[in-house]
Structures are given as C-alpha cells and as structure tokens.
Amino acid sequence: MIEDYNVYVYSKKEWIKLFLQGGAIGFCIGILFYSSIIGAILLGSYGFIFVQNKKKQKIEERKWILNLQFKDGLSSVSAALNAGYSVENAFHQAVMDLKLMYPADAFIVQEFEGMVRQIKMNMTVEEVLMDFSIRSKIEDITNFAEVFVTAKRTGGDIVKIIRRTCKTIGDKVEVKREILTMITGKKFETSIMCLIPFCIILYLRLFSAGFLEPLYNNTFGAVFMTIVLILYYFVYKLAHKIMKIEI
Template structure:
C-alpha cells in the first residue's frame, strides 16, 4: 500500500512538473505501474538477500549438529531449536525448518525433504547445497566435511556481495540524489519563476519537448539502476 501511494504521488508530480495538468496523470499511469514493478523486484531482492544470510546460519548450525553425531533427521530438529533465539517465528528460515520437520514426521527421507525445500525456494545457494548433500549421501563420502566446505563457500560468496554493496552504498546515495535534483530544479522553477516555464505548457511543441525530456530522464534512471546492480 505504501508503494502504491508513492506510485500515485510520483504520477501526480510528473504530470504537474512536465505537463501542468492533472489530466496527464492518466496518460502517465504506465509509469506508476512500472514503478510498482520495479519496487516489487527490489523488495523481493532484499528479501532474498535476507533469506540467504538466514540460510547460511541455518546450514552452519546443521553442519555443527552433524559433526556432533546427530543423524540428518535429528540435526534438522536441533537446528530448528537453535534458530529460535535468532529469528522470529514468522521468519522464512523458521517456516522452512518447521515444514521440513513436519515432512520428516511423515516419514519422508532427509534427501526428499531437502529437495522439496529447494524446489520451493528456487535459489542457487540452496540448490547447490542440496545437490552436494544428495551426492555425498549417495556416494557415501565424508558428508560432514563436504557440507562444511559447501557452507563455507556460500558464506564467502555472501561476504563478497556484502562488501560490494558496502562499496556501492555511497554511489547509490549519489544516484538517488542525481535522480531527485532534476525534478527539484523544475519544481523550484515552477514555484519561484513560473513565467520562465509557462511557454512549455498548453501547446503541442511544449508537450513534445517535455515528453522527450521525461523519456530521457526515465532512460537515464533505468540505466543508472542497472549500473549499480552487481550480482556475484
């Protein structure tokens, strides 16, 4: 709902600044829809990052339980207990482990349970972990050592991404300011010197010119968002 309110305000602001008529807000509805789509992508990406860190902690606890001598089934149950002080009941990692325990109680094998979790989550780190676990289980290898190395690799990958995001934080702030400044300048001109911009409103030449400016602004914003998104 908050994102929808922001989209509506953005729609009205662009209509006011670029066309000086609220009727233009109807034509700019696709902009609001695109904003909501972009917001959803960013929000999902943020939640995925949070879950990856939760998953890393969960697998570290699971690996420690296996090293302590627990079977895989009991290690999953012990991991869920250890996660309780760390995350709320509604957190994604707690829900996943509760579902895994429920499936184990239905006499499903640990491999089936983990594969089912991977199908639900559809995340590369989870897929890799489950694939390594299943392979080690079938081949009879040192599963504890293999899982420990896998968890360490996932942790290193997450740490690299965290360092990259830290280095990009200042650039993201600069990018956000650069996105706000053009709109702020137009708004300042509208409020302080309206006679300078009045010639751009109410005529076909002005509409075309302002539309071109809006398109260029949108393309620059889109290019900027792509430049500050770095995946490992």
C-alpha cells in the same frame, strides 16, 4: 513455508498504500512537466508500475534475507552433525538453535520446521532439500542441495561436505555484504542525481516562470517533455541496473 520465493502477494492494504504512493509521484511529475491536470492524472497511472517495481524489490530483499539465514541454518546443522547427530536429527536440532537466533516467523525457521515435518512423514532429506531449492530459487541453496544429493548417492562424507559448503556460502555472503556496503554511498548519490532534473524544473517554475512558459499548454512542449521523461526513465533504470551486482 512459502510456495515460491519468486512470487510476492500483496495484502490489500499494502497494495493500496503503494499504489497511492506511486500515483502521488506520477501526479506531481505530471503537474511539474505538463502543468496540466489531464497530464497529471495520466501520469498518476505510474502507481501500477510503482507497485510492480516494489514487488520485484521485495522479492529480492526476501531472498537475500533467506540466503543470510540459510548460512546460519547450515552452521547449526554442521554443529549438530559434529556433535554426533544423524542428518535427520541434525535438522531438528538446527530448528531449536535457529529459534534462539530468529523469531518464530523467520523464513529459515519456518522452512526448517517444514523440512523436519516432511522428514517425519518419511520423505528423504534429499527430497526435502531439492524441494526447498526449487521453491527458493537461490543459487547457494540449489548448489548445496545438488551437492548433498550427489554426496548421499556416492557415499561421500556428509559432515565434511556441509562444513565446506557452509564456509563457502559464508565467504560469498560476506563478500556480497561488503560490496553492498561499498555501493550504498553510490546509490545515495544516484538518487540525488535523479532528483536534480526535477529540482531544476521546480526552481525555474517558481522563480523564472516565463523561462519555461513556451513548453506548456502547446503540442510542441507536450511532445518535448514526454521525450525528456522517457529518456529520464531509461537513464534511471540504467543507473539502477549498473548498481545491481550479482555474485
């Protein structure tokens, strides 16, 4: 079980690998924009930013995977309840079903196994679900936990609530999956557009070196290229922010 899904801890090997990738990108940009080893080394520090950006991406990917798997977990719990199991035993049955769909180290398998262990230690299902929602910080899981707790307190039909919640989450996940599929092409186009400025500069440096010569090895050129890089970075971040759609 993961203590906090909003926190991602790199292994030493993973951190070094990503830092070298980001450093290499920054170094190449430094050579391309400044034609200077000093500038390249300074931009090589982009490796630190690259590592942080990748961490955010990995956190989002992990939470999306957990969200997808949670939908299947709820389906298994709902099926067990329909078969006559109690709520507590339904989670135990769901673990066996999930192990047929996912490997043993899958997020949802580990989480449901942890919940079953906690229930056996006399924790209530409500407490277990609320703990899961706090650690995952995923809207669908939080909503389900709150609805479940309210239903338990007011004596609502748990089976009906879980079935309806499962359908709602499933519909929401499918809509998001369709949107992601639709904008995949746009993301690729954005990536190509982001590479165009570098390709143009590289082309000019290889085939018309004299055209860019006034921008290198002087203060004005360094300041101009720095402004261009800053503007490019903000445009790059804006483009990716536009592509990020919350549902």
